[in-house]
Amino acid sequence: MIKNIKYVDGKGFDPYLNLALEEYLMQNVKENECILYLWQNENTIVIGRNQNPWKECKIHEFERDGGHLVRRLSGGGAVYHDQGNLNFTFLIRKQDYDVDRQLEVIVKAVRKLGIKAEKSGRNDITVSGRKFSGNAFYTRGDRCYHHGTMMVNSDLTKLSGYLQVSKEKLKLKGVDSVRSRVTNLSVYHPDLNIDILKEKLIEAFEEVYGQKAVIYAQNDLDQKALQKGREKFSSWEWLFGRDMKFQYELSKRFIWGNVDFQFQVNQGVVRDIQLFSDSMDPDFIDSIPEYLKGCRYENQDLTAGLSLVPAAIKARQEMKEDLVIYFTSVEL
Numbered sequence: 001m002i003k004n005i006k007y008v009d010g011k012g013f014d015p016y017l018n019l020a021l022e023e024y025l026m027q028n029v030k031e032n033e034c035i036l037y038l039w040q041n042e043n044t045i046v047i048g049r050n051q052n053p054w055k056e057c058k059i060h061e062f063e064r065d066g067g068h069l070v071r072r073l074s075g076g077g078a079v080y081h082d083q084g085n086l087n088f089t090f091l092i093r094k095q096d097y098d099v100d101r102q103l104e105v106i107v108k109a110v111r112k113l114g115i116k117a118e119k120s121g122r123n124d125i126t127v128s129g130r131k132f133s134g135n136a137f138y139t140r141g142d143r144c145y146h147h148g149t150m151m152v153n154s155d156l157t158k159l160s161g162y163l164q165v166s167k168e169k170l171k172l173k174g175v176d177s178v179r180s181r182v183t184n185l186s187v188y189h190p191d192l193n194i195d196i197l198k199e200k201l202i203e204a205f206e207e208v209y210g211q212k213a214v215i216y217a218q219n220d221l222d223q224k225a226l227q228k229g230r231e232k233f234s235s236w237e238w239l240f241g242r243d244m245k246f247q248y249e250l251s252k253r254f255i256w257g258n259v260d261f262q263f264q265v266n267q268g269v270v271r272d273i274q275l276f277s278d279s280m281d282p283d284f285i286d287s288i289p290e291y292l293k294g295c296r297y298e299n300q301d302l303t304a305g306l307s308l309v310p311a312a313i314k315a316r317q318e319m320k321e322d323l324v325i326y327f328t329s330v331e332l
């Protein structure tokens with residue numbers, strides 16, 4: 001039985017620190033307590049725990065434009081966050097975990113604004129058939145969380161520009177583009193802003209749980225533990241070094257011929273590589289794989305590997321240069 005409800009007002013916009021705080025709150029949630037954490041990220045793509053970042057978004061373009069990529073603990077798909085999006089997390093012990101009750105808080109808050117929100121499918125909340133909130137869930141031992149997004153006035157051009165959603169997935173959802181699937185709450189309530197939404201969420205939280213929410217004392221937080229969490233969430237290993245076997249293919253036509261690369265990447269590192277080419281210099285092509293094996297599957301490392309390939313003959317020098325130039329900017 002929930003006896004205490006608490007509220008955490010997220011302060012910064014650093015996605016790695018925010019996720020560290022979310023995990024910390026989960027680890028520290030007490031029995032009979034429900035914590036509602038409201039938070040925002042700046043310009044971030046959050047992928048699900050088991051997702052392949054290279055497949056889900058245009059990482060290089062996004063990071064070049066100042067975006068942050070984050071992998072969360074919960075499963076599900078990739079979502080885009082900016083300061084027009086508010087995230088909520090309910091942190092709670094397993095015996096009191098109740099997704100319907102938690103969702104009631106969200107739906108009730110939005111309905112207070114005169115917007116007809118509805119739960120839809122496995123993890124969406126929609127208005128007029130369009131998604132403004134995606135939800136995901138996580139359990140560790142007897143601690144759980146349920147979190148979700150709420151788009152108030154997010155930049156939908158960026159959202160659909162950086163996320164790469166497969167045609168199959170869109171078809172499955174019965175839409176033909178990412179953009180047509182989502183919406184902002186401000187479309188239905190032009191004066192809406194994040195502060196008003198927060199207010200309504202707290203009101204609904206108190207009504208659904210039948211008590212006053214106490215503000216969670218943030219000055220008692222263990223800063224060391226939070227920094228450690230932040231390091232984990234921002235580490236290369238956590239983001240890319242997952243134990244996933246996958247294959248990539250790249251194709252490029254140069255003046256001197258066509259090259260098809262097939263990469264086997266595991267834990268972010270090229271384990272195997274095959275090259276197919278109609279080049280007139282097969283020995284040169286054959287010499288490449290051993291220099292790329294063991295590189296990280298990222299432009300800089302692959303380019304560094306390629307630059308070690310010996311190419312004494314002038315024609316080979318030119319081929320090598322073409323390849324290095326190609327690998328400095330190709331979208332992996």
Ligand SMILES: Nc1ncnc2c1ncn2[C@@H]1O[C@H](COP(=O)(O)OC(=O)CCCC[C@@H]2CCSS2)[C@@H](O)[C@H]1O
Binds near residue numbers: 080
């Ligand atoms: N911010 C946001 N809100 C709602 N829907 C979004 C958002 N960004 C993208 N999308 C749409 O959802 C699908 C992915 O839907 P899909 O159902 O695959 O995944 C999710 O919903 C996951 C929600 C995770 C919520 C966490 C809460 C705190 S950290 S992230 C994407 O292709 C877009 O069409």
